[in-house]
Amino acid sequence: xxxxxxxxxxxxxxxxxxxxxxxxxxxxxxxxxxxxxxxxxxxxxxxxxxxxxxxxxxxxxxxxxxxxxxxxxxxxxxxxxxxxxxxxxxxxxxxxxxxxxxxxxxxxxxxxxxxxxxxxxxxxxxxxxxxxxxxxxxxxxxxxxxxxxxxxxxxxxxxxxxxxxxxxxxxxxxxxxxxxxxxxxxxxxxxxxxxxxxxxxxxxxxxxxxxxxxxxxxxxxxxxxxxxxxxxxxxxxxxxxxxxxxxxxxxxxxxxxxxxxxxxxxxxxxxxxxxxxxxxxxxxxxxxxxxxxxxxxxxxxxxxxxxxxxxxxxxxxxxxxxxxxxxxxxxxxxxxxxxxxxxxxxxxxxx
Numbered sequence: 184x185x186x187x188x189x190x191x192x193x194x195x196x197x198x199x200x201x202x203x204x205x206x207x208x209x210x211x212x213x214x215x216x217x218x219x220x221x222x223x224x225x226x227x228x229x230x231x232x233x234x235x236x237x238x239x240x241x242x243x244x245x246x247x248x249x250x251x252x253x254x255x256x257x258x259x260x261x262x263x264x265x266x267x268x269x270x271x272x273x274x275x276x277x278x279x280x281x282x283x284x285x286x287x288x289x290x291x292x293x294x295x296x297x298x299x300x301x302x303x304x305x306x307x308x309x310x311x312x313x314x315x316x317x318x319x320x321x322x323x324x325x326x327x328x329x330x331x332x333x334x335x336x337x338x339x340x341x342x343x344x345x346x347x348x349x350x351x352x353x354x355x356x357x358x359x360x361x362x363x364x365x366x367x368x369x370x371x372x373x374x375x376x377x378x379x380x381x382x383x384x385x386x387x388x389x390x391x392x393x394x395x396x397x398x399x400x401x402x403x404x405x406x407x408x409x410x411x412x413x414x415x416x417x418x419x420x421x422x423x424x425x426x427x428x429x430x431x432x433x434x435x436x437x438x439x440x441x442x443x444x445x446x447x448x449x450x451x452x453x454x455x456x457x458x459x460x461x462x463x464x465x466x467x468x469x470x471x472x473x474x475x476x477x478x479x480x481x482x483x484x485x486x487x488x489x490x491x492x493x494x495x496x497x498x499x500x501x502x503x504x505x506x507x508x509x510x511x512x513x514x515x516x517x518x519x520x521x522x523x524x525x526x527x528x529x530x531x532x533x534x
Contacts, residue, residue: 193218199336216290246274256380262288276315280395284343293518301518302356307495329363357441423466432461449526473503
């Protein structure tokens with residue numbers, strides 16, 4: 184029997200984590216994602232599935248707890264919002280450098296600085312370009328609904344362990360706080376820890392050592408080549424996207440997350456006015472579905488990148504289409520959510 188509930192996006196992530204067989208969650212409260220941790224505490228998964236849930240003393244402490252637990256091969260996750268993710272970036276770089284799988288959720292809010300507690304998409308650069316130091320990348324999933332918030336948890340863990348790399352679910356305060364009907368996934372059994380984990384010496388194997396420190400430059404360079412090959416494999420195998428009315432579209436709106444939901448209505452309003460508009464939604468922000476966008480825009484006259492930011496994804500949109508088409512940007516900043524009519528007006532200006 185299907186388990187269908189009316190839930191907030193944040194709650195759906197938390198419930199999906201329990202059902203995905205997560206071993207541990209470490210976090211720190213910050214609006215607008217605090218319900219993830221609060222829901223986990225209310226459910227007491229340590230008594231039902233054995234999942235450890237703990238509020239750390241800070242975001243820095245939380246991400247380092249994730250590092251420690253991930254070293255054992257456990258399925259571990261954390262969540263935060265914008266400035267909290269900024270505090271975690273050193274630890275995230277360590278996780279990527281040590282090739283440790285984990286799931287990180289960013290329910291983004293307006294900035295820069297402490298900013299507002301309202302939704303934003305101004306963390307695109309931080310998430311997709313490696314917000315911390317070094318040449319690392321995260322695999323980034325961008326849900327547009329409460330259903331995808333739930334679905335992407337298990338997917339995120341699967342991808343993290345496939346590539347031994349941190350995976351981020353980049354969402355925003357709209358999707359995190361809104362309530363929708365969601366079909367929850369069937370519970371998964373908790374898996375045994377990975378053979379590469381630091382679980383001690385046993386009669387049939389030596390101890391494993393995990394670190395991101397390589398003081399020999401040649402060894403570090405070789406490790407970097409290995410990481411870059413892994414990111415290239417992600418680009419070849421893991422791009423995901425969705426389209427809406429793009430087959431005959433002369434003008435394509437490119438948007439993700441909450442902006443994509445709003446842009447879909449803008450496309451419908453444009454069609455009512457005789458404008459052949461379509462929507463291209465990147466589901467993976469890294470790897471960005473560049474080839475797919477280029478193909479969708481093959482016969483287009485122009486593109487509009489719609490973001491709740493000053494324009495960050497627009498750079499990937501331009502690169503995807505090899506700068507052969509005019510690409511404009513429409514955005515609202517600091518926690519303001521755009522209206523479909525505003526997007527339509529921006530599209531008409533592009534035309």
